[in-house]
Amino acid sequence: MVTGLLTGHCHLSRHLQLIGIVEDPECRWCLEDEETSSHVLTECPAIARVRERHFGSSVLNPEDVKRIQPRKLCTFAKEDTTVLISLYSVHYDKEYWIDPENFRPERFLDDEGKLLPHERLIPFGNVYECVDT
Numbered sequence: 001m002v003t004g005l006l007t008g009h010c011h012l013s014r015h016l017q018l019i020g021i022v023e024d025p026e027c028r029w030c031l032e033d034e035e036t037s038s039h040v041l042t043e044c045p046a047i048a049r050v051r052e053r054h055f056g057s058s059v060l061n062p063e064d065v066k067r068i069q070p071r072k073l074c075t076f077a078k079e080d081t082t083v084l085i086s087l088y089s090v091h092y093d094k095e096y097w098i099d100p101e102n103f104r105p106e107r108f109l110d111d112e113g114k115l116l117p118h119e120r121l122i123p124f125g126n127v128y129e130c131v132d133t
């Protein structure tokens with residue numbers, strides 16, 4: 001489940017259809033639309049209360065989703081929901097980073113060059129683990 005947050009490949013029906021595992025991309029919870037990360041994160045009526053509890057709103061728009069901290073997405077995902085996040089939206093968010101297009105690893109290093117924990121750092125190849133809060 002959490003690996004899907006990093007790779008973009010998870011058990012949402014639309015993705016499973018694309019890779020030939022299921023025939024129907026229909027949302028398992030509401031049966032009203034394709035089960036995509038966007039549908040689950042922004043508008044699926046069957047999980048509106050879960051979004052409300054985790055994100056403060058039952059309906060979100062894509063810009064709202066870009067601002068959600070990865071940790072909150074993980075706790076949301078723990079509620080039997082598989083969620084994708086866009087690494088691009090986390091790493092290139094111009095509202096958060098001063099110059100996201102420039103490679104500046106020093107943003108994440110202390111004075112001794114050791115990696116600092118940072119909620120917006122999601123290195124490729126790492127599994128982002130949810131931590132209960």
Ligand SMILES: [Zn+2]
Nearest residue numbers: 027029030044
């Ligand atoms: Zn749905």
